[in-house]
Amino acid sequence: MSDLSTANSPDALIDPQFRKQTNKRLTWLRILWWATGLLAILSVIRAVTGVDNLSSAGTVAAALGLAVPIGMAGLGGLWSERAGVVNIGLEGMLILGTFGAGWAGYQWGPWAGLAAAIAFGALGGLIHAVATVTFAVDQIVVGVAINILAIGITQFLAADWFQGASGGGSTQSPPIAPIGTVTLPGISSVAQTISETDIFFVSDLAGLIAGLTTNVSYITLIAVFAVVATGFILWRTAFGLRLRSCGEAPYAAATLGVPVRTYKYIAVIMSGALAGLGGAYLAIVAAGIYREGQTGGRGYIGLAAMIFGNWRPGGLMAGAALFGYTDALQLRGGEAVHALLLLLAVLLAAYGGYMLYRRRLRGGAISLLIAAGVLSWYLTTTDVPPQFAFIAPYLATLLVLAFATQRLRMPAADGQPYLKGEEH
Amino acid sequence: MIGRFSIRGVALSVAAPLLAIVFALTVTSLVLLATGNAPLGAFSTMLAQLEKPRIQVNILNSATTYYLSAIAVAIGFRMKLFNIGVDGQYRLAAMLAAAVGGAIALPPVFHVATIILVAMFVGALWAGIAAVLKVTRGISEVISTIMLNFIATGIVAYLLAPGRLAVEITGSNNIGTKVIPESGRVPGLPIIPGTPNLVFGMIIMAIIVGVGYWFVINRTRFGFDLRATGASETAAVASGVNVKKMIIVTMLLSGAVAGLVGMPQLLGDSYTYGLDFPTGLGFTGIAIALLGRNNPIGIAFGALLWSFLDNTSNSLEFDNVPKQTVLIMQGVIVLSVVIAYELVRRYRIRMVASDVGRQLDAELVTTAAQGGSA
Numbered sequence: 001m002s003d004l005s006t007a008n009s010p011d012a013l014i015d016p017q018f019r020k021q022t023n024k025r026l027t028w029l030r031i032l033w034w035a036t037g038l039l040a041i042l043s044v045i046r047a048v049t050g051v052d053n054l055s056s057a058g059t060v061a062a063a064l065g066l067a068v069p070i071g072m073a074g075l076g077g078l079w080s081e082r083a084g085v086v087n088i089g090l091e092g093m094l095i096l097g098t099f100g101a102g103w104a105g106y107q108w109g110p111w112a113g114l115a116a117a118i119a120f121g122a123l124g125g126l127i128h129a130v131a132t133v134t135f136a137v138d139q140i141v142v143g144v145a146i147n148i149l150a151i152g153i154t155q156f157l158a159a160d161w162f163q164g165a166s167g168g169g170s171t172q173s174p175p176i177a178p179i180g181t182v183t184l185p186g187i188s189s190v191a192q193t194i195s196e197t198d199i200f201f202v203s204d205l206a207g208l209i210a211g212l213t214t215n216v217s218y219i220t221l222i223a224v225f226a227v228v229a230t231g232f233i234l235w236r237t238a239f240g241l242r243l244r245s246c247g248e249a250p251y252a253a254a255t256l257g258v259p260v261r262t263y264k265y266i267a268v269i270m271s272g273a274l275a276g277l278g279g280a281y282l283a284i285v286a287a288g289i290y291r292e293g294q295t296g297g298r299g300y301i302g303l304a305a306m307i308f309g310n311w312r313p314g315g316l317m318a319g320a321a322l323f324g325y326t327d328a329l330q331l332r333g334g335e336a337v338h339a340l341l342l343l344l345a346v347l348l349a350a351y352g353g354y355m356l357y358r359r360r361l362r363g364g365a366i367s368l369l370i371a372a373g374v375l376s377w378y379l380t381t382t383d384v385p386p387q388f389a390f391i392a393p394y395l396a397t398l399l400v401l402a403f404a405t406q407r408l409r410m411p412a413a414d415g416q417p418y419l420k421g422e423e424h
Numbered sequence: 425m426i427g428r429f430s431i432r433g434v435a436l437s438v439a440a441p442l443l444a445i446v447f448a449l450t451v452t453s454l455v456l457l458a459t460g461n462a463p464l465g466a467f468s469t470m471l472a473q474l475e476k477p478r479i480q481v482n483i484l485n486s487a488t489t490y491y492l493s494a495i496a497v498a499i500g501f502r503m504k505l506f507n508i509g510v511d512g513q514y515r516l517a518a519m520l521a522a523a524v525g526g527a528i529a530l531p532p533v534f535h536v537a538t539i540i541l542v543a544m545f546v547g548a549l550w551a552g553i554a555a556v557l558k559v560t561r562g563i564s565e566v567i568s569t570i571m572l573n574f575i576a577t578g579i580v581a582y583l584l585a586p587g588r589l590a591v592e593i594t595g596s597n598n599i600g601t602k603v604i605p606e607s608g609r610v611p612g613l614p615i616i617p618g619t620p621n622l623v624f625g626m627i628i629m630a631i632i633v634g635v636g637y638w639f640v641i642n643r644t645r646f647g648f649d650l651r652a653t654g655a656s657e658t659a660a661v662a663s664g665v666n667v668k669k670m671i672i673v674t675m676l677l678s679g680a681v682a683g684l685v686g687m688p689q690l691l692g693d694s695y696t697y698g699l700d701f702p703t704g705l706g707f708t709g710i711a712i713a714l715l716g717r718n719n720p721i722g723i724a725f726g727a728l729l730w731s732f733l734d735n736t737s738n739s740l741e742f743d744n745v746p747k748q749t750v751l752i753m754q755g756v757i758v759l760s761v762v763i764a765y766e767l768v769r770r771y772r773i774r775m776v777a778s779d780v781g782r783q784l785d786a787e788l789v790t791t792a793a794q795g796g797s798a
Contacts, residue, residue, distance in 0.1 A: 088508075088566065131759065137766045140506050140566055144710050145762055149755030152748065159746035160459045170746070300570050307567060391578035394571040401563045 031314070041346055043204040051339040053332045055204040057195050060211025062331060065286060067324025068223045069094065069295075072278030073302025074309070074316045075230055076121075076271040081311060082234060083267030084247035085132055086415040088143025091299025092150030093124035093272040097279020099154040102173030102290020103161065105283065110179035114219065114280045121276015122269050124150060129268040133261055136417040147299075155292060162290075173290035176283065182221065184213035217285045219277070226274060231313040243267055247411035250418045260418055275299065304397040310408050323393040330389035337389040338382065345375040363403070433772075440768045441715065441722075444761035445729075451756045452749060466745045473736040477619035484616075487724075487731035488627045488688045489702075493709025494727060495637050496547075496681035498718040500565075502641060503654040503674050509554060509569025510682040511706025512576030517546040518686025519580050519601065522697035523589045525690075526602030535608035536691060540629075543683040550576065551679025552672070559668045565675070573706075584699065593698060600698030610691040626688035633681060634720040650674060682706070711758045717765060730754065 039055075046054045053059050073090045080087040087093075100120030105113025124146060131142040155171075162168035167175055191213065194206035234240035245253040246263045254260050278298070283290045301323055308322070309315025329336040352367030401408070453463035473479045493510055500507035507513075521543035530538060554572060557563040583589045590599045612622025641647040653660040653670050661667055685705055690697065712730055716722030733754055737747040 086566075127759070131763055135763050135766055137762050141714060141762050142759070144508070144707070145714070145755070145759040148707065148711055149752075149759055152751030152753075152755035156455070156746055156748035156752050157459075159748045297574065300574075304567065304571065385582055387578045387582040390581070391575050394574040394578075398557070398563075398568060398571050398575075401567065402557060402561045 039204055039208065040201060041350075042343065043201045045339060045343050045346065046204060047200060049339040049342060051336055053329070053336045054339055054343075055207045057192060057207045057210035057214065059325075059328050059332060059336075060208050061214065062328035063321065063324040064212060064216070064220065065281075065324070066327040067320040068220050068281045069278035069286070069298050070302045070305055070323050071227065071317060071320035072223055072281065073275050073299045074305040074320055075227060075302075075313065076125075076274035076278070077303050077306040078230065078311060078313065078316060079234075079267045079274065080125075080128075080271035081306070081414050082244050082247045082411055083264045084250060084411055084413045084416065084418065085128070085264055085268050085271075086139040086143065087125075087128060087268065087271050088140050088303070089124060089128050089146030089150075089299075090143075090271070090275045090302055091295060091297065092143075092147040093121045093128075093275035094279045094282070094295045094299040094302075095147075095150045095154055096120040096124045096272075097276030098283040098290050098294055099158065099279075100276060101280040101283035102176060103157070105176035105290075106165070106168070106174040110177055110284050113176055113284050114179070114222075114277070117280030117283070118273045118276045121279060122273040124275070125269040125272020126265075128272065129265045133264045133268065133418070136419055139415055139417070158290070158292065171292035173283075175289050178288065179218050179284050181215040181217050183215055188213040217281070219281045219285055223277065223281065226277065227313050227317055234313075244411070246418075247413055250413050250416075254420070261420070264418065275302075278302070301393065304394070307408065307410075308397055308400055311410055322396065326389055326392045326396075330386055335383070337384045337386065338378065340389070340392075341374055341378040341384060345371045345378060348374060436768050436772065437717070440764040441717075441725075441761055444757055444764045447760045447764075448753050448756040451760075452753045455752055456745065456749065461745045461749075462743070465743055466740055466749060469739050469743050469745075470733075470736040470750075473739045474732070477616050478621055479735055480616050481619055481621040481623055482735045483728065483731045484627060485624045485688065485692075486734055487727040488624050488630045489685060489705060490708055490712050490727040490730055491630045491724060492633060492681060492688070493685045493705050494712035494716060494723045495633055495709075495720070496678050496685065497706075497709045497713040498716070498723060499637065499641075499678040499681060500674060501654075501713055501718050503650050503670065504657075505671065505674055505678070506566045507551060507554075507569055507675065507678045507682070508566055508710070509551060509572050509576075509706070510678070510685065510709050511704060512569070512573035513547040513550045513679050513682035514685035514706060515580055515701070515703065516550055516576040517543040517683035518690055518701065519584060519589070519697045520546045521683070521686070522601040522604065522690055523583075525604040525608045526696065529605065530607060532607045535605075536610055539604070539608055539691065540684065540687060543687055544680040545683070547681070547683025547685075548676045548679040551675045551682065555672045555675035558675075559671055584697070593696065598698045598700055600694075600696035600701075602696070604691070604695045608691070609695060612692060622692075624688040624692040626692055629684065629687070633684065634724065637681075638720045646673070685709070711754065714758055715761055729757075 042055055046052065073094055076090055076093065077087055097117040097120055100116035100118075101110075101113040103113075104116030127149075128142055128146055131137045131145075132139045158173070159170040162173050163170050165174045188210060191206040191210035195203050195210045197203050197206075232240075234244060242253065242258045243263050243266070245256075245258060246260045246267070250260045279295065282294055282298070287294060302320070305319030305323055306316050308319035309317070326340070329340055348367050348371035352364045352371055355361075355364030355367055358364075449467070456463040456466060493514065496510045496513075497507055521539045524542045525535070525539040528535070528538065550572060551569075554563075554565045554568040557568045558565050584599065584601070586592065586599060589601055591602055592598075593600050593603075610625035613625055613627070615623045639647075641650065649660065649665045649670060652663065653665055653667055657667060660670075686697075686701070689702060694701065708730065712723055712726040715726035715729070716724070733750040737750040740747045740749055
């Protein structure tokens with residue numbers, strides 16, 4: 001392994017981010033600037049197009065809801081891949097989660113459903129860990145096998161257990177009682193009122209706040225906590241440092257006394273548990289029921305969101321939010337998606353201008369050209385087929401991967417089997 | 425070294441899938457027992473179905489489709505390329521080929537050939553996107569093909585609408601591409617007596633693809649380079665293989681075969697790509713390629729086994745056993761077979777190592793003895 005020589009020095013395993021505290025604060029400020037800028041552009045577009053749904057509290061709330069399962073699957077992927085194990089089986093673990101939530105949820109209430117979802121997801125993670133860590137089988141192969149297995153087990157058990165239950169059937173569970181929501185008193189209603197006015201920027205900001213503070217499900221809160229906790233545990237504790245060292249240079253980590261296999265097991269089981277949490281959201285909050293095929297490939301989208309976010313919790317959240325937002329607009333109909341075209345054109349033009357400013361002429365010219373194309377598409381049509389919004393997140397992921405590969409850095413030993421005593 | 429045809433080697437490679445199947449049967453039996461069903465009755469009900477000619481035809485027909493899908497996946501696997509995108513490739517290819525086939529009128533053989541070529545071309549093109557992204561931007565084909573699957577779903581949904589490529593199919597509320605006329609269909613084969621159902625004529629195509637796969641991989645320079653790249657990319661580069669070119673060509677080939685996956689169904693049964701066209705065959709192909717270990721004969725057995733399970737599952741309902749039992753069986757077989765293969769692989773390496781060690785020891789002893797006597 002080529003980076004073994006550098007990894008032998010004591011602080012090579014320490015992430016540069018960990019040492020430069022000042023840079024970190026700057027980044028937070030920058031994120032705030034970016035968010036403000038984006039919201040301002042969104043306000044302009046809302047004003048120009050007159051599509052209020054672009055930033056209404058309803059859209060924001062829907063986007064948040066749609067982002068939770070994607071984000072949890074992505075966070076699961078983050079844990080696993082930071083420890084060097086690629087997890088294509090997230091989709092299967094998400095499915096296990098929805099089933100667990102349905103099975104326990106309809107009998108003993110939503111909280112039992114949540115617990116079962118996490119447990120079932122973790123069980124999927126355990127299977128993945130046994131096959132990939134103990135038996136060192138190819139990780140992608142195992143992931144594919146787990147997806148097939150999860151579909152099989154859940155469809156069999158659903159047919160066997162839910163068929164006779166009242167309100168249930170061979171492909172769905174009886175209804176699960178709602179889990180309850182919280183609304184931030186005061187702020188929510190004030191924001192709601194302001195968001196219904198038509199003041200530039202202010203009402204958009206209010207819409208955002210109202211959407212994020214009104215009727216937020218408990219599971220959403222747990223999900224947000226999980227993202228923050230993951231960021232803290234993986235980047236601010238010795239445990240996290242060791243876990244990440246297993247994904248960067250496992251043999252070097254082993255020489256420093258890190259029990260690599262144990263860490264990989266913990267990470268992959270955690271990964272399954274988080275995907276299970278995402279499944280719980282789908283079954284308990286989004287649908288109130290377990291239904292066959294209700295994950296709709298969100299495990300894969302979560303994986304995309306994680307890559308989109310450069311294997312970091314903050315970026316992952318941004319990716320999940322983006323996917324959730326386009327999904328939410330799709331539900332609001334063709335008019336909102338049509339307005340999205342203008343947003344895309346403006347963002348592409350801004351990016352192109354930035355590239356030109358940085359003297360990267362070719363990239364800038366291409367961006368501006370695409371922006372002009374999207375703009376003319378917007379101007380010459382009044383409606384966009386809904387399939388465009390369906391495709392958008394996947395296309396965006398491919399484009400980001402294609403044009404930002406230099407900025408993306410996955411864990412160095414991601415996907416490689418770890419065979420104790422067989423370093424090379 | 426273990427000889428190519430050593431009995432121990434053959435026994436080991438057959439042992440792994442057999443063990444996996446026995447393990448899967450055990451797990452399924454336990455699940456059935458735990459849910460209050462009788463496993464032995466269920467298995468014998470399924471086996472009894474094999475006697476029915478209609479079921480035999482169905483098994484051969486599904487296996488034809490599965491076989492093509494698994495070969496498409498295996499082409500990539502031999503080079504450590506994971507073409508997860510066979511699913512999107514075959515759906516897009518089948519839809520566009522069906523649209524072309526319904527729109528044109530040609531003499532019989534040419535019509536069929538055109539449809540098949542369009543399908544192969546579209547499949548190769550869609551796979552080619554992932555190949556280009558991998559070669560030029562270093563994007564893992566696993567991620568790009570997953571994304572391309574979803575994009576293909578969107579494109580198919582967009583194009584398969586009245587006014588675009590779809591028309592309403594008379595007598596149902598289904599919509600599909602224009603029905604392919606008689607000249608563009610592949611007639612069925614009356615191989616199995618006792619049933620009016622016919623075996624897909626495309627089964628011959630599947631056999632040709634299987635033989636072609638075996639020949640290209642094992643008997644050509646290209647196949648050698650492909651296997652070499654899969655075994656060790658650095659070694660392949662050192663011996664002069666252009667890995668980038670190999671990636672492009674392999675993905676194009678895999679995509680072209682993926683384009684064929686929908687053809688047995690399209691040209692032999694439905695003659696239109698409707699909303700009810702089978703989906704998810706690409707993932708079945710991955711499972712079967714793993715089961716058959718990328719070997720053309722192994723894949724044939726895998727496809728037949730998978731097809732047997734699929735086509736006899738309905739009979740379980742007579743015994744009040746959920747037909748989804750076979751899904752568990754399939755899942756456990758795939759997972760246990762990959763673990764079994766890995767264990768056998770490592771056992772072999774250890775065996776070779778100990779053989780070599782023993783030989784070296786023997787040589788050391790003889791040289792030491794010679795040194796002592798001198």
